[in-house]
Structure formats: C-alpha cells, structure tokens
Amino acid sequence: MPDESQLPEFLNIPFDEDEHWMEYINAVRDYSFEGMIEVDFVAQKSKVRSWYHMPWMHWGPQGSEGFHGLAKEAEVGPYQLGPNQTESHQTYALGFYNEFAGYTLAQMWKDGDNPNAYATQAPNGFPVGTVIFKLLFTDADETDADYLVNPMTWNAYITPTWNNGLDTGRIVKPMHLIQMDVMVRDPRADQYGTGWVFGTFCYNGKLNNGKEGSMRAENLVPVGIQFGNDPQDTTNFINPYPVKRTIINPNLKQTKINPDSTQLPPQHLGWGED
Secondary structure, eight states: OOOGGGOOGGGGSOSSSTTTHHHHHHHHHHHHHTTTGGGTTOGGGOSSSOEEOOOOOOSSTTOOOTTTOOEEEEEEOTTSSOTTOOSOEEEEEEEEEEHHHHHHHHHHTSSTTSOOGGGGSTTSSSOTTOEEEEEEEESOOTTTOGGGSSOOEEEEEEOSSOGGGOOOOOEEEEEEEEEEEEEEEOGGGGGGTSOEEEEEEEEOGGGOTTOOGGGGGGGEEEEEEEOSOOTTOOOOOOOOSSOOSOOOOTTOSSEEEOOOTTTSOOOOOOOTTO
16 A cells, blocks of 8 residues: 555645635646656656556557557547637547556456456545546647647557547557646545546647747646536536637536636536536
8 A cells, every 4th residue: 555644745735715726736737747747758757756557458449559558538529629620630648647546456457367346446446645647639730729839749659530439540640738637536525425636627838938848738727626516506508619718607616617718728618418
C-alpha cells in the first residue's frame, strides 16, 4: 500500500466552494504535470513520483497506436468545436495513474491470466489519494477551432478518419492536445455520494506566451469540476451546435463551471439528459 504521508497536498483545498474550486483543480493539474511535462509524459521517466499507464489494448480495430499508446476515444461531430468546424474529426487518448491508483491496478492484475475486476470496487477499491489524468488529442486543427493555435502535437499511428470507429488501415498523423480529464479519490466527496472529484480542462493555444513542446500543455484551462449528481435538478436542455458560447446551468450546486470567457473557449456542456 502506498505511503499515506505522500497524499497530495491539494486534498486540503476546498473543492466545493466558489472561491476555491479553481485553486483545487489547478493544483491537481500541477500535481499531474510535476515531473511529467519535462519528459513529454513518458511515465517511467518521471523523477518526481511514480506514474503508470496501460497502453496495451490488444491488436485489431480498437488497438492502441504504437508511438505513445494512444487509444481510439471518440468522434468529434461537425460544429462540436465551433462554427468553423464543418467536418467530423476524431480523438485519441492516454490515461495515467499515480501510485495510489497503481496499487489497486496491481491487485486487479496480480494474476495476469485471471484479472480481478472487483479489485477496483468499494470497499477495497481505489484508495484516498488516487489521481488519474487523461490527455486527449484530436486531428482537428486551428482551421476548425482557433483556440488550437500553437498546438502541443504528438505524431500518432491512427486511422485516417473516424469511420464509425472501424479500422480501415492506419497512417502517421499529427494529433493536437485538446483536453485533459482528471479524477481524484477525495474522501470529502463521500458526502455527495460519489467519493470522487472529476474535472476537465480545454486547450487554449492563444495563451501560449512563448511555450514550446510539451510545455504547451500548460495552455490547458479549467472547464469545471463535478463532485455530485445534483439529483434535485431534473430539467432537460439541449445545448445547440454550433458552439458559440458556453451555456452554464445555474441550478447545479455540485458542479462548478469556469465563467471566464476570456480564458476558456466556448464549450458544449452536457445538461440534463444530453
């Protein structure tokens, strides 16, 4: 079991208060980047803390690509990124797990021929202090969304187009960082029935300020966090395409969304059943 003295310090920052939630989520980002951004997110090269990933997803149509271990994630439909995006694109992603999460994954894969999926479930699942972050890349570029200017780019061996998720051969293609998701096992979220804090960042290359290479990951801007399901809000609303501004549901109490339109590009947010 990991040393509890190594618990992330941001577990002391309130995540459910308007004046502190962004401090919390930015501290999660900084924790994830420390020792990783300098080595281009090659987990085993980090000299600050232990990070792990699971890039192997078997061969075939959904197999991960070979340069970085990116896995096929989702299609980006027309206008999902903005009014200039007229064609579909695709995203690929790679997740990273800190030593607290890594301990649980080791329990799940203790017997490689008989993995124990229940090892990740309560009450003995991921321990307090677990941090998971995922980088998402797209083959869309600044002609589709102007905030993808000054991109952080990885080459990837991927399908030419989404093609309904099928594998129709592969090519080497530049992929641009567009999003980062984080998950934190925070015991203070137990009162909201989840036990987790979830967060998302969006890339905004307009903030680049001379950054190069992997340091451009610092252009990721908080979209928001969620720590509960707001069961009292049963309204339904369809956030329309094309996305021209971020529409925020004011009734949510267990979700916090960044209102700063000077930093955060317009976002298509889920609302109700969307």
